[in-house]
Amino acid sequence: MQRISRVSSATIVAVLACIAGVMQMYGAGSASAFVSRSLALKEEAKLHLTSKTGFTLNEQGVVVGTVKGTIYIHLRLTSNSSVVSEVNIYPPGGSLSGLGSASYHVDGGFAVFVGGLAVTRGTGSYAHAHGSDLRFTGTIQRRGDAVAVQLSGLLTV
């Protein structure tokens, strides 16, 4: 009986120590619970035109790469040499949103844009996502306005 009590006490101490360790590791119950990590994005997407308003093309498609899911892009032509973009990606369990700007030029049947994008917010698994130096390039097929884009760089999540 005395032996059993000793074992039980040791077990309780061990379990408490374990819980304390885990709590310390994850900071349970505190605001600093999040542990960030870097994600090397290398995305490609093909999109089709859903609507067109003035100088803005609204596109929807599928993105594949490090993050997979549905992608929506709003491309607004601001001059004959520049374009600004709003990108929303919906992978399983969250979302990523970003704003970008790029130079733009027409080359025959295609318009080409090359620039950068910053991830400005996220939800779910990507609630803490941020990245400000992503490379964002693409082409717009002038007949039909289908768009192909590439997104690459380090994302902190």
Added chain:
Amino acid sequence: MTVFARIAVLWAVVLTCATMSVAAGATEIVTLHTSFSPEKLGASTTVGFGFDIANADGGIPSPLEGLSLHLPSGIDYLSTTLGLAICRPAALLAHGLDGCSPNSRLGFGSAYVEVPFGENSAHEIPDVQALMGPPHDGNIVVVFYADGHEPVYAQIVFEGELIAGSETLGGSLDTAVPLIPSVAGGPPVSIVKVRTTIGPAGLTYYEHVHGHTVSFHPVGVSLPTRCPLGGFRFSAQFAFADGTSTTATSTVPCPRRR
């Protein structure tokens, strides 16, 4: 120097500059013509563009060396499907229009050219074609092809570059016009009239769909949904071989409400 003396000097400088400006454009008189067809806000259209050059003294005007056409803001010339193919100037010179895809055509028209021969002159009416050229520094390039047969047999290629405008998508088409000799070693010809279009009117493009060649009409530049106050104002600067230059303006009035 008193305030009044300073003002007097300033006025003298201003008046001198104004006189010089007028003198710079006094030799040639240019009239600019512009139009939209159809004239419908928010719709694709064909832009008509032309000019007449006359000499103030009644003689043959000095040869045109350069032209900068400023486009009104708000016109969407980015989402058109005009110029889906690139026309290389070398191919155009070597093979004429057959050297380039029909999908590179942007518009067409004609010119009226005075050709000096000794004390007299003759005239020539070459066809003018506008085609999509290879981009330069990211800018759209319009290749002009003038094809004349009588009395001077000449095919001329020259290029205009569409320079970016402001956020409202204005811009200017800057074109250098080569001097075209009337005869070997002779004086250059003078352009006195040009009428051309940029737009889908009269153009047919082709594409491959499921193994078949299908024709279609390209989408032209689009007018904005709202007309600018006072209409669509174009202006153009003309530079001549005699060193003079002048500016002409033309306004396409706002379409009537239906």
